[in-house]
Amino acid sequence: xxxxxxxxxxxGLAICVIPENTIAKDTQDWHLQHLPDGVRARIGKGxxxxxxxxxxxxxxxxxxxxxGIWVYDTETDQPLDxxxxxxxxxxxxxxxxxxxxxxxxSVDNTVRLWDxxxxxxxxxxxxHVHSILTVAFSPDSSLLASAGEDGTIQLWDxxxxxHLRTLIGHLRFVYCVAFSPDGKTLAxxxxxxTIQFWDxxxxESIQVLAAHKGGVRSIAFSPDGKTLAxxxRDVTVRLWNVQxxEELRKMDGHTNAVASVxFSPDGxxxxxxxxxxxxxxxxxxxxxxxxxxxGHTYGRVxxxFSPDGKTLMxxxxxxTVRLWDxxxxEELRKMVTHAQDFRSIAFSPDSKMLAGATAANAVLxxxxxxxxxxxxxxxxxxxxxxVAFSPDGKxxxxxxxxxTVSLWDIKTGAALPALxxxxxxxxxVAFSPDSKxxxxxxxxxxxxxxxxxxxxxxxRMQAHQANAHSxxxxxxxxxxxxxxxxxxxxxxxxxxxxxxLMLNKPLYSVTFSPGGKMAASAAxxxxxxxxxxxxxxxxRTIEADWxxxxSIAFSPDGKxxxxxxxxGFVVLSDVRTGKHLRILEGHRGRVGPQSVxFSPDGKxxxxxxxxxxxxxxxxxxx
Numbered sequence: 001x002x003x004x005x006x007x008x009x010x011x012g013l014a015i016c017v018i019p020e021n022t023i024a025k026d027t028q029d030w031h032l033q034h035l036p037d038g039v040r041a042r043i044g045k046g047x048x049x050x051x052x053x054x055x056x057x058x059x060x061x062x063x064x065x066x067x068g069i070w071v072y073d074t075e076t077d078q079p080l081d082x083x084x085x086x087x088x089x090x091x092x093x094x095x096x097x098x099x100x101x102x103x104x105x106s107v108d109n110t111v112r113l114w115d116x117x118x119x120x121x122x123x124x125x126x127x128h129v130h131s132i133l134t135v136a137f138s139p140d141s142s143l144l145a146s147a148g149e150d151g152t153i154q155l156w157d158x159x160x161x162x163h164l165r166t167l168i169g170h171l172r173f174v175y176c177v178a179f180s181p182d183g184k185t186l187a188x189x190x191x192x193x194t195i196q197f198w199d200x201x202x203x204e205s206i207q208v209l210a211a212h213k214g215g216v217r218s219i220a221f222s223p224d225g226k227t228l229a230x231x232x233r234d235v236t237v238r239l240w241n242v243q244x245x246e247e248l249r250k251m252d253g254h255t256n257a258v259a260s261v262x263f264s265p266d267g268x269x270x271x272x273x274x275x276x277x278x279x280x281x282x283x284x285x286x287x288x289x290x291x292x293x294x295g296h297t298y299g300r301v302x303x304x305f306s307p308d309g310k311t312l313m314x315x316x317x318x319x320t321v322r323l324w325d326x327x328x329x330e331e332l333r334k335m336v337t338h339a340q341d342f343r344s345i346a347f348s349p350d351s352k353m354l355a356g357a358t359a360a361n362a363v364l365x366x367x368x369x370x371x372x373x374x375x376x377x378x379x380x381x382x383x384x385x386x387v388a389f390s391p392d393g394k395x396x397x398x399x400x401x402x403x404t405v406s407l408w409d410i411k412t413g414a415a416l417p418a419l420x421x422x423x424x425x426x427x428x429v430a431f432s433p434d435s436k437x438x439x440x441x442x443x444x445x446x447x448x449x450x451x452x453x454x455x456x457x458x459x460r461m462q463a464h465q466a467n468a469h470s471x472x473x474x475x476x477x478x479x480x481x482x483x484x485x486x487x488x489x490x491x492x493x494x495x496x497x498x499x500x501l502m503l504n505k506p507l508y509s510v511t512f513s514p515g516g517k518m519a520a521s522a523a524x525x526x527x528x529x530x531x532x533x534x535x536x537x538x539x540r541t542i543e544a545d546w547x548x549x550x551s552i553a554f555s556p557d558g559k560x561x562x563x564x565x566x567x568g569f570v571v572l573s574d575v576r577t578g579k580h581l582r583i584l585e586g587h588r589g590r591v592g593p594q595s596v597x598f599s600p601d602g603k604x605x606x607x608x609x610x611x612x613x614x615x616x617x618x619x620x621x622x
Contacts, residue, residue, distance in 0.1 A: 031371040034068065034084045036586025040617040041371050043354065044339040045070060047611035050091040051260070051302045052315045055099035058307040060116070062102055063321065063336060064090040066588060066610035069104055069114070070336075072321075074306075077335045083119040085112060088588045089610070091148075092134045096141035101158070103144050105132030107588075111146045111154070113161060123161030127154045134176050139183045143200065147174035153188055155203070165203040169196050175217045180242070181225040189216030195230055195240070207245050211238065217300075218260045222284070223267040231258030237272045237282065249287040253280055259300035265309040269326065273301030279314055281326070291329040295322055298340070298360065318360055319611060339364065342608040344386045344428075344594030348410070349393045351599040354606060356613065357384040363398045363408070368604070368615065375413045379406055386428045386594055390435040390452075397438055399426030405440050405448075419450050422460075427468050428594065432477040432494060439480055441468030447482050447490075449497045459497030463490050469593060470509040474533060475516040481533075483510040489521050491533070501536050505529070509550075509593065513575070514558040522549040528563060530575070542578040544571065551595045556602040564591025570607045570616075586614060 031042045050064030060080065063070040068084035088107035095102060095116065102114040111125040111132055130149035137144055137158070147153040153167035153174055172191035179186055185206065186198040195216055197206040214233030221228055227248065228240045237251040237258055256275035263270055269290065270282045279293035279301055299317020306313065311332070312324040321336035340360040347354055353374065356364045363377040363384055382401035389396055395416065396408040403425050407416035424443035431438055437458070440448045445464030450457050464484025471482050473494055480492040489510050491501040507521040512533060519533045528542040528549060542561065551564040560581070561573050568587035573580050587609040595608045605616040 030079055030082060034082050036584075036614070038584055038616055039586055039614045041615045042067075043356075043366050043371055043613040043615065044342075044611050046338060047341055048315050048317065048319050048321075048338050049089040049610075050105075051093060052304060052313060052321060053093045053095050053102075054304055054306065054313065055095045055116070056097060056307055057099055060095075060099065061313065061321065061335070062093045062095065063315065063338075064093045064104065065338065066090075067612060069093055069102060071102075071116070071119075072336055074335070077333075081119050083114055085114075085121050085124075086110065091132060094135050094137055094144075096137050096158070097139060098141065101137075101141065103135045103137060103146075105135045105146055105148065107131040109148075111135060111144070111156065113144070113158065125154075125156050125161050125163065127163050127166070128152065133173065136177045136179060138179045138200070139181055143179075143183075145177045145179065145186055147177050147188060149173050151190070153177060153186070153198070155186075155200070167198050167203050167205075169198075169205050169208070170194065173215070175215065176219045178219050178221055178228075180221050181223060185242070187219050187221065187228055189219045189230060189232075191215040193232070193234075195219060195228070197242075197245075209240060209245055209247075211247050212236070214257065217258060220261050220263055220270075222263050223265060227267075227284070229261040229263065229270050231261040231272050231274075233257040235274070237261060237270070237280075239270075239284070239287065251280075251282050251287050251289070253289055253292075254278065257300070260302040262303050262305060264305050264326070265307060269309075271303045271305065271312055273303040273314055273316075275300050277301060277316065277318075279303055279312065279324070281312075281329070293324050293329050293331070295331050296320070339611045341611050342595065342613060343384060343592070345597055345606055345608045345613055346387045346389055346594075347597055347599045347604075347606065348389050349391055349600055351601045351604065353410075354613065355387040355389065355396055356608065357387045357398060359383045361400070361402075363387055363396070363406075365396075365413075366613075368599075371615075377406075377408050377413055377415075379415050379418075380404070382425065385426060388429045388431055390431045391433055392435040394435070395431075395452075397429045397431065399429040399440050401425030401443075403442070405429055405438065405450075417455060419448075419455065419457075421448065422446075428471045430471045430473055430480075432473050433475055434477055437473075437477070437494070439471050439473065441471045441482050441484075443467050445484055445486065447471065447480070447492065447497065449480070449492075458495075461492065461497050461499065463492075464488060470511070472511050474512040474519075475514060479512070479516075479533060481510040481512065481519060483508050483521060489519075491536075501534075503531070503536050509552060511552055511554060513554050514556055518558075518575075520552050520554065520561055522552050522563065528552060528561065528573075530561075540578055542573050550593045551591060553597050555598050556600060560598075562596050562598070562605060564596040564607055564609075566590045568609065570596055570605070572605075584616060 046066035071081040086106040092105040113123040132148040155164040170190035195209040212232040218231040239248040254274040260273040281290040296316040319338035323332040342356040365375040380400040403421040405419040447463040466486040489503040530539040570584040
C-alpha cells in the first residue's frame with residue numbers, strides 16, 4: 001500500500017548555520033532577518049519601489065523597498081535596520097524634522113509611523129482605499145500628509161495617529177504633497193495635471209495651477225517658501241510664485257517625464273530627476289541648466305540633497321542609490337545596490353549555486369550555502385529574461401531582449417561565443433539533458449534549436465502567433481515543448497525540431513515530469529492541466545483559488561508540483577491527487593514565470609519576486 005506523502009517545513013536552519021532564534025540586528029546577517037514563516041534565508045534586498053529620505057543630521061538614509069524600509073548609515077553605506085510591517089511594497093518614506101520618526105506609505109493602503117531608532121511601529125493609519133504614493137511631515141513634525149491613487153489627501157496627527165481631515169479636489173491620482181516652510185500651506189500635484197494649494201488649518205482649497213500638460217509627479221517649496229518647483233509628465237520643470245500663482249519660468253531639457261524635484265538647502269540650485277535616467281541641476285534665479293548627471297540606467301530617478309548641500313543623492317529603478325558632487329557633477333560612489341527584479345532563477349546541477357536573470361541586463365550568481373553574491377555576469381545590452389545551467393555543470397545560458405543567448409563558463413564567468421537570434425528578444429532557454437543542444441523561444445513565437453558542440457543552428461520553427469512563454473526538454477531529450485501566449489502548447493522532435501503535436505487549449509506554459517510521461521501546463525485563470533506528453537490527452541486538472549498561475553515546476557521525484565501566482569502565493573500540490581499540500585506566503589506581488597524552482601537534490605525550493613529570492617528548505621518523508 002502506498003504510503004501517505006507528508007510535506008514538512010523543517011524548523012532547524014539547514015541552509016545557513018545560525019539558528020533563527022539567535023539572530024540579532026548586530027549580527028549583520030540581513031539575509032536571515034525579518035523572514036516570512038517557513039523561509040530559511042533571503043537573497044537580495046528587494047527592489048527600490050519608492051523614494052529615498054535622509055535624516056536632517058545626514059547620518060541615515062531610508063529607502064522604500066519591496067520588502068520594507070531599509071535604513072543605511074551614510075558614512076559606512078552599511079544597513080542599520082530593515083523595518084518591516086507593511087504587507088505590500090513601500091512606496092514612500094519620510095523622516096520627521098528631528099529624525100526620531102519615520103513615516104511610510106504602501107500599496108497595502110496604510111500609512112505607518114515608526115520609531116526611527118528602534119524600528120518599532122507606533123501607529124497604523126487607515127483611511128485611503130487605494131495605494132499610497134506619497135507621505136510628508138509638516139515642518140514641526142506635528143502633522144503628516146498622505147496621498148495616493150484614491151485621489152484624496154489625508155492629514156494625520158502624528159502624536160496620536162488620529163485622522164484630522166480629508167482634502168478632496170484632485171480628479172485622479174495624487175502623486176506628491178509638500179508643506180510650506182511655515183507649515184500653513186500644503187501643496188499637492190496630481191495626474192489631473194494640476195497643482196493645488198490648501199490651507200492646512202481649515203483644509204480649504206486656496207488656488208489651483210493648471211499650466212502643465214501632463215500629470216504633476218513632484219513638487220517642492222524653496223527654503224524661503226516663496227517659490228514652488230514642479231516636475232511633470234510633460235517633461236518640463238516649472239517654477240511658480242507661491243503667493244500669486246504666477247508661472248515664473250519653464251525649464252526644458254529632460255526627454256522623458258520628470259519624476260522628482262528638490263531645492264538645495266540654500267535655495268540656489270534646483271535638482272530634477274527623470275524617467276530619461278538623468279539628473280539635471282538648474283540655477284534657480286535664471287532657470288539656466290548648470291550640469292547633467294548621468295549614470296542611472298533604468299526607471300524614474302528620485303533626488304535629495306544632503307543637509308549641507310554639497311552632495312546630491314539619487315535613486316532609481318536600476319536599484320542603486322548614487323552620491324554626486326554638486327559642484328563638479330562627479331559621481332562619488334554607489335552607496336546602495338539592490339537587486340533588480342529577477343526575471344527567472346535556476347539552480348546549478350549540484351544545487352550549490354543559484355543564478356538570477358535581472359532586468360538590469362545582468363546575470364547574478366549566488367552561493368546558496370552562504371547566500372553571498374559570487375559573480376555578476378555582464379554583456380547583455382537589454383533585460384535578461386531567462387537563465388539555464390547545462391546539466392553537465394559547465395555552461396550557463398542566458399536569453400535576453402537584445403536577441404542573443406549568451407553563454408558563460410561557470411567556473412570562470414568568462415563569456416563564450418553567443419548564439420544570435422534574428423528579430424525578437426529571447427524569452428526562455430533550455431538545455432537538452434545531455435547538454436548537447438540548446439533550445440530557446442523568442443518574443444515573435446519562434447523556437448530555436450542549436451548544436452552546442454558546433455554552435456550551429458539546427459532549426460528555427462514558427463511555433464506561436466504571439467510571445468512565447470516557456471520551453472522545455474523531456475528527460476531523455478527526445479521531445480521539446482513550447483508554450484505561448486496564443487493559448488497553444490506544441491511539441492517537437494528534440495533532435496531535429498520537426499513538429500509533433502499541438503494542443504489548442506488556453507495553455508501558455510509547459511514543463512515535463514521527471515519520468516517524462518506527463519507534462520504540466522498552466523492555463524489562463526486558475527487551472528493547471530496535467531497531460532500525456534505523447535498523445536496530449538488530459539490526465540487531470542489541479543484547481544486553484546489564486547489568480548493567474550505563472551510558474552510551475554515538478555519536484556525531482558515527480559510527486560510534487562509547485563506553482564507561483566499573481567497573488568504572491570507559492571503552492572505545493574500532490575501530483576497524484578491534485579490536493580494542495582502547502583501554501584507558502586511571503587511574496588508581495590506576482591511570482592512570475594520561471595520564478596519557482598526545486599533544487600536538483602530536492603532539498604530546497606527557491607521562489608523569486610521583486611528583487612528577492614526566498615529559499616525554503618524542504619524535507620520530503622515517506
